[in-house]
Amino acid sequence: MDERYDFRAADPKWQEQWERDQIYRAVEDRSRSEFYLLEMFPYPSGDGLSVGHLRNYVPCDVMGRYKRMRGYNVLHPMGWDAFGLPAENDALLKGFHPKELVPRYAANYRRQLKMVGCAYDWSREINSSTPEYYRWTQWFFLLLYRRGLAYRATGAQWWCEKCRTILANEQVVDGGCWRHPDTPVTKKDLEQWYFKITDYAERLLKDLDDVDWPEPIKLMQRNWIGRSQGAELGFAVVGHPGREVRFFTTRPDTVFGVSFMVLAPEHPLVAEITAPAQRAAVEAYVAEARRRTEIERLSTVKEKTGVFTGAYAHNSFSQREVPIWAADYVLMSYGTGAIMGAPGEDQRDFEFARKYGIEIPRVTMPADGSAPPLDSAYSPYGTTVNSGFLNGLPTEEAIEAACRWAEEKKLGRATLNYRMRDWLISRQRYWGAPIPIIYCRRGCGIVPVPEDDLPVVLPDLKQYQPSGTGRSPLASLPEFVNTACPRCGGPAERETDTLDGFACSSWYFLRFASPHYDRAPFERAAADYWLPVDLYVGGAEHAVMHLLYARMWTKVMFDAGLINFAEPFPRLRNQGMLWAADGQKMSKSRGNVVTPDAMVEKYGADALRLWEVFMGPFDEPTNWNEDGVVGTARFLNRVWAVMRRYAQAGCPSGKCGAETTRRAHKTLRVVTGHIERMRYNTALAALMEQLNYLAARKPEELDRFTIESYVLLLAPMAPHMTEEIWRALGHRKSVHLQSWPDFDPELARDEMITIVVQVNGKVRDRLQAPAESDEQTIRAMALKSAAVGRYLAGREPKNIIYVPQKLVSIVL
């Protein structure tokens, strides 16, 4: 061993060796238990990886290496989420085609990940923007379509007249276009494809109970799904036979207190029922409302506005006629887009009624008989009053009674409502998987592309900027659009919208099981063996969308009998965000990005890896600080020095004391426990502590087990240096193919223990006693202690508390 460890030589040397030996190749082997470890599908950005990204990849790599040493058949793959807006926008900006840029960027990511020693099975690399991949994304679209889960509907989209394009929700800022805030955006009705994720709402909610995920993430999903129990009812519109206002309410017990109805401005009924006298006012109001973003409309600080339509609804409970208003505090996209106004019990309705001088009846009284507040609604449960047959009932019972009555009279029924909406998957953009649908002009209507004709290849367009017509750039390509109807052979047109990028990431975890299989999205046997994912790791920012979509697709596949599990990620963990040194997000524009390349060049891959795991708990956010890498680099130097000293002494294996053996086993126990719990920072701290111990010994006071177990424990975190040391210790096979050392609880046990003696809660003495000493002996020792005697001063203890192996507490 050289005096100094030369990481510049060792890092690439071992990386090449591992690659030659293919030691990270995952091969199905039914005789071994598998461990499928997966990080969330990254989009390979042109900026490359920063040290922030490694906060995820390095700890996962440690886990993969650890599990491999524990004897698991580890699948740890990597691939690229390459379709979508970021790639397309970047390509437009750089003036290259995304088809060229994506592989270039991916190659850079791959290079960087290899550079820091991450052990992926690169033979399984996938790229969602290749026809070999998106062929199957399209196949899944057809699967959903066949199962009635993909449908077309008209939806209002944000439209910027100046850009002449559709905008995503997040591109609308304060009612204007993000590019030029002075241009107001409007809503444009477009026919779009949706996936019926709401059909799965209940299961997506329920199955959350059985999954090992961080609680906050589960909670976010629950909130997002937003299940609420109530009733859907309908009131007839006076003077419009056959027309009724259908609405959802969680408080059917307050239906007698309804003094008005509200429709969302976009509600189709608004135009139909508006009285001639009100028409001008209503139309102006609706036009104004359509300009505003939902965020703005939902803002609680804003005063509620609305307009009377001039029409009335018949409250079939109270037999009263109540005015129908249009107001933008009611959202078309939630429930039925209409509500009953129960101002006595709902604060929003209360504010609205008060502003427009609408009557505010009281139908719920506090159960304790006190008077409800006058300046606000009384929304808690209580006792129902002024409500016909519901009078005197507690709210819970009144809800049930109202539902029963509604059902008997065929006015409505008890029902569930979900906040979650269907998943809009049409994108009028170029860089995505074409939706495999054909519109027959002769009368077959919507015809799915036959499976055998997949993939519908994304044509190689030069001009792929958003077209300005609200249609995808693909629409400008006649040779793509014009086709023959697969059913009747007649003239037909292709769908020109592309699939939302989230579609690609909704099944990629299955593709890794058999990434090159070309007869189906995945090979059943491979999927059965590897899946579900044993540990899924990614940022909390995907708490809702990606995880919800992937869960839904998995359930669809399960229902279709394609797989034997209904949850793709039984165990999920989130890494903490790594902020830049200045506490801000690492970004090129802020100029605070630190690249792994610079760190590896300066300190070596292992020092960087160590700092990535050591800087804080894996799941907590922290700031980058380069001083830390100095520390871990120093630590590695000391490891090298200790090992070198041992090797140069001829690897003595004589009599190392019991204390040394005990420390070795204790370290083994502690480090293993920390890694299992993903507390890599404390695992490394324990290794540092042990190194401090080893460094203080002479080589003759150590033995092979003590030294080699240490190297093995460090191997997942510092794969390059430990490999170098392992070979220097005389081994021919890679350290990463070794078994995790066995821990012997007998040898780890202390012979002597320290017993603390407290008097009135203060530590007054510490006793050394053999570990097996019994209570009697310990108590006697404690009372005999000179230090204790001083405090006792001849008094009799009132109480003595004995905690086995730990302390004696004397109370005076």
Add this chain to the structure above:
RNA sequence: GGGGGAGUGACUGAGCGGUUUAAAGUGCCCGACUUAAAAUCGGGUGGUACCUGCUGUCACAGGUCCCAUGGGUUCGAAUCCCAUCUCCCCCGCCA
């Protein structure tokens, strides 16, 4: 407005009922090596809040207090409970 997470030494962070000024690292100080610096190696590193001891200062010894703040539970609390303050994240007129 609702929900979630977190507040420990100069800093990053361990500890989550009992050995605790509190792991590990950084920083800082001293020393070695060196012409010197860097690197490396060795050692050290809470307050200077309160009380007591020596004649006063420095220093020293012993004790008390201090893990956001204030209460509480307990023989015993950084660790458990309550309230307050601060920071971060998510959702948001969801009927």
